[in-house]
Amino acid sequence: MSGSALAQDASADQLRGVAKTIFAPVPTAAEIIKEKGYTPEQIQLGQWLFFEPRLSRSHIISCNTCHSVGTGGADNIPISIGHGWQHGPRNSPTVFNAVFNAAQFWDGRAADLKEQAKGPVQASVEMNNTPDAVETTLRSMPEYVELFGKAFGVESDPVTFDNMARALEAFESTLVTPNARFDQFLAGQPTLDEQELKGLNLFINKGCIACHSGVNVGGQGYFPFGVIKKPGAEILPPNDKGRFTVTNTASDEYVFRAGPLRNIALTAPYFHSGEVWDLEQAVAIMGSSQLGHELDADEVKAITAFLHTLTGEQPQVVYPTLPRSSIDTPKPQQ
Amino acid sequence: MSGSALAQDASADQLRGVAKTIFAPVPTAAEIIKEKGYTPEQIQLGQWLFFEPRLSRSHIISCNTCHSVGTGGADNIPISIGHGWQHGPRNSPTVFNAVFNAAQFWDGRAADLKEQAKGPVQASVEMNNTPDAVETTLRSMPEYVELFGKAFGVESDPVTFDNMARALEAFESTLVTPNARFDQFLAGQPTLDEQELKGLNLFINKGCIACHSGVNVGGQGYFPFGVIKKPGAEILPPNDKGRFTVTNTASDEYVFRAGPLRNIALTAPYFHSGEVWDLEQAVAIMGSSQLGHELDADEVKAITAFLHTLTGEQPQVVYPTLPRSSIDTPKPQQ
Numbered sequence: 001m002s003g004s005a006l007a008q009d010a011s012a013d014q015l016r017g018v019a020k021t022i023f024a025p026v027p028t029a030a031e032i033i034k035e036k037g038y039t040p041e042q043i044q045l046g047q048w049l050f051f052e053p054r055l056s057r058s059h060i061i062s063c064n065t066c067h068s069v070g071t072g073g074a075d076n077i078p079i080s081i082g083h084g085w086q087h088g089p090r091n092s093p094t095v096f097n098a099v100f101n102a103a104q105f106w107d108g109r110a111a112d113l114k115e116q117a118k119g120p121v122q123a124s125v126e127m128n129n130t131p132d133a134v135e136t137t138l139r140s141m142p143e144y145v146e147l148f149g150k151a152f153g154v155e156s157d158p159v160t161f162d163n164m165a166r167a168l169e170a171f172e173s174t175l176v177t178p179n180a181r182f183d184q185f186l187a188g189q190p191t192l193d194e195q196e197l198k199g200l201n202l203f204i205n206k207g208c209i210a211c212h213s214g215v216n217v218g219g220q221g222y223f224p225f226g227v228i229k230k231p232g233a234e235i236l237p238p239n240d241k242g243r244f245t246v247t248n249t250a251s252d253e254y255v256f257r258a259g260p261l262r263n264i265a266l267t268a269p270y271f272h273s274g275e276v277w278d279l280e281q282a283v284a285i286m287g288s289s290q291l292g293h294e295l296d297a298d299e300v301k302a303i304t305a306f307l308h309t310l311t312g313e314q315p316q317v318v319y320p321t322l323p324r325s326s327i328d329t330p331k332p333q334q
Numbered sequence: 335m336s337g338s339a340l341a342q343d344a345s346a347d348q349l350r351g352v353a354k355t356i357f358a359p360v361p362t363a364a365e366i367i368k369e370k371g372y373t374p375e376q377i378q379l380g381q382w383l384f385f386e387p388r389l390s391r392s393h394i395i396s397c398n399t400c401h402s403v404g405t406g407g408a409d410n411i412p413i414s415i416g417h418g419w420q421h422g423p424r425n426s427p428t429v430f431n432a433v434f435n436a437a438q439f440w441d442g443r444a445a446d447l448k449e450q451a452k453g454p455v456q457a458s459v460e461m462n463n464t465p466d467a468v469e470t471t472l473r474s475m476p477e478y479v480e481l482f483g484k485a486f487g488v489e490s491d492p493v494t495f496d497n498m499a500r501a502l503e504a505f506e507s508t509l510v511t512p513n514a515r516f517d518q519f520l521a522g523q524p525t526l527d528e529q530e531l532k533g534l535n536l537f538i539n540k541g542c543i544a545c546h547s548g549v550n551v552g553g554q555g556y557f558p559f560g561v562i563k564k565p566g567a568e569i570l571p572p573n574d575k576g577r578f579t580v581t582n583t584a585s586d587e588y589v590f591r592a593g594p595l596r597n598i599a600l601t602a603p604y605f606h607s608g609e610v611w612d613l614e615q616a617v618a619i620m621g622s623s624q625l626g627h628e629l630d631a632d633e634v635k636a637i638t639a640f641l642h643t644l645t646g647e648q649p650q651v652v653y654p655t656l657p658r659s660s661i662d663t664p665k666p667q668q
Contacts, residue, residue: 318651
């Protein structure tokens with residue numbers, strides 16, 4: 001960070017120059033679609049599936065239940081509630097801009113959105129279903145069979161659990177939030193006020209950017225929660241060892257993926273335990289636990305003000321009219 | 335029904351003439367809005383509230399959970415699942431075209447959609463919330479306070495439980511499904527095939543129209559389930575006495591509001607108990623229990639074919655981006 005000293009005293013223009021080396025704007029859905037080569041049929045199918053409660057054993061839980069497009073792509077409760085009102089182990093991460101993360105889940109155990117999509121469908125505390133049951137369900141509805149065929153070519157048996165995940169990845173990749181005030185700032189516009197510029201400056205110079213950079217202002221690497229000082233057990237429950245459960249490596253105990261901070265003002269409560277509701281408190285905790293620095297109240301307020309500028313344009317999604325069940329569709333089970 | 339004998343042998347045109355005296359087409363949302371005088375702000379507020387999980391104690395259940403705009407305005411499970419995975423007593427009725435019903439709920443205990451909207455929010459087995467908690471929640475979010483003010487004029491305290499219900503009524507009144515093939519037929523188009531015309535003819539002449547007529551093909555009056563022959567306990571559970579619990583009148587035991595049949599092909603399972611998944615089976619049960627007539631297989635198929643023509647254009651609803659919680663918003667409780 002050769003630019004750090006400079007940025008500290010920099011004018012907005014100088015700060016912008018530094019910021020552009022650290023962050024990048026969120027592309028539009030159209031740009032993502034073009035880059036990834038998704039077809040309209042794949043996206044439409046993914047949109048149906050994202051809102052499809054029949055992917056769950058009970059027929060009442062869909063992807064949107066815990067990753068609601070109406071509330072920042074998450075569910076805004078500490079830990080998600082799934083089948084039978086069971087509580088999941090961690091706070092639901094936002095689906096918005098998730099395509100920009102290096103890996104999915106708090107512990108990065110899924111390489112991409114396609115792999116991620118298969119998890120909650122099968123998790124006993126979430127949708128509690130099986131790939132076989134999902135395929136039987138989707139094959140029972142002619143409209144699904146037709147759209148799977150269109151989405152994935154002339155395959156003789158297009159309705160597969162794997163193709164379900166491919167379609168979900170296509171749709172979820174369109175759930176991006178471009179044109180945040182911060183992105184307008186990066187593009188040269190005077191959209192940040194003095195307090196927000198101060199916050200950006202602090203965010204850079206206090207070292208937050210060590211873990212939170214790039215398009216998603218995070219979501220790229222794994223870091224111990226409490227690299228300097230471990231937070232209390234209510235925020236860092238001792239029985240959730242994070243990435244250790246993926247790698248089985250001692251140094252990965254209590255290691256988590258750095259949270260992506262886009263739209264962070266919309267997705268309280270915070271951290272994998274979902275125990276912190278106040279964004280200012282979350283910033284203060286990060287200061288002490290990750291930076292070993294007790295941020296003063298003004299610094300916390302300024303950084304929080306900057307984080308609010310990361311709220312982008314929310315996706316406008318038309319609720320899909322889903323295919324009706326046929327007499328062969330498996331019945332819900334509770 | 336002086337037209338019955340005529341209709342039995344009638345050509346499609348003659349049948350149309352009879353049908354127009356019994357049924358009426360579903361108006362468009364624009365026509366409803368004009369008639370009722372709802373403002374854009376009232377409808378927009380209602381749309382937010384319809385998808386608002388923070389109306390529930392847990393912050394995960396919204397109106398749309400049990401009345402999903404993606405699945406015919408209902409949840410398509412036997413009986414709804416609410417707070418704490420509790421099971422409600424009855425099958426969730428569709429919200430689509432509910433504005434045309436004479437009263438709401440299976441027992442008609444709410445006079446209109448506004449009164450209905452207050453029920454599930456407070457029901458312990460549904461959203462399990464209180465009017466006070468709802469008002470505190472909505473008042474904690476400036477965007478809600480602003481929109482309530484715009485929707486309901488210059489009232490000094492516009493955020494009330496009653497205004498919540500008024501807004502929900504406004505939005506729900508727009509959830510109509512015009513232009514079904516049957517409505518096109520009523521308007522003079524040759525949209526019904528021979529089998530469907532036969533079904534319509536049977537529907538009229540077997541007496542189904544005694545309970546199922548008007549815009550909503552039902553939803554107007556109260557009738558004993560089993561007027562001729564009571565169905566078995568799995569379909570008519572003995573502990574649910576229907577309208578008796580509203581009127582406390584012995585003659586109202588096992589009396590329910592005649593189901594509105596618009597979009598009936600989309601809203602299995604059927605009856606207040608939600609125990610019948612096959613529309614043909616439901617038709618056969620109605621024949622024996624209400625008409626005292628064992629419909630033969632061809633008759634059942636024809637009537638079912640006619641019922642499929644009642645599926646209208648489904649509302650296309652943009653999922654609203656909801657106001658974010660403030661630090662004063664009450665926390666979810668489980």
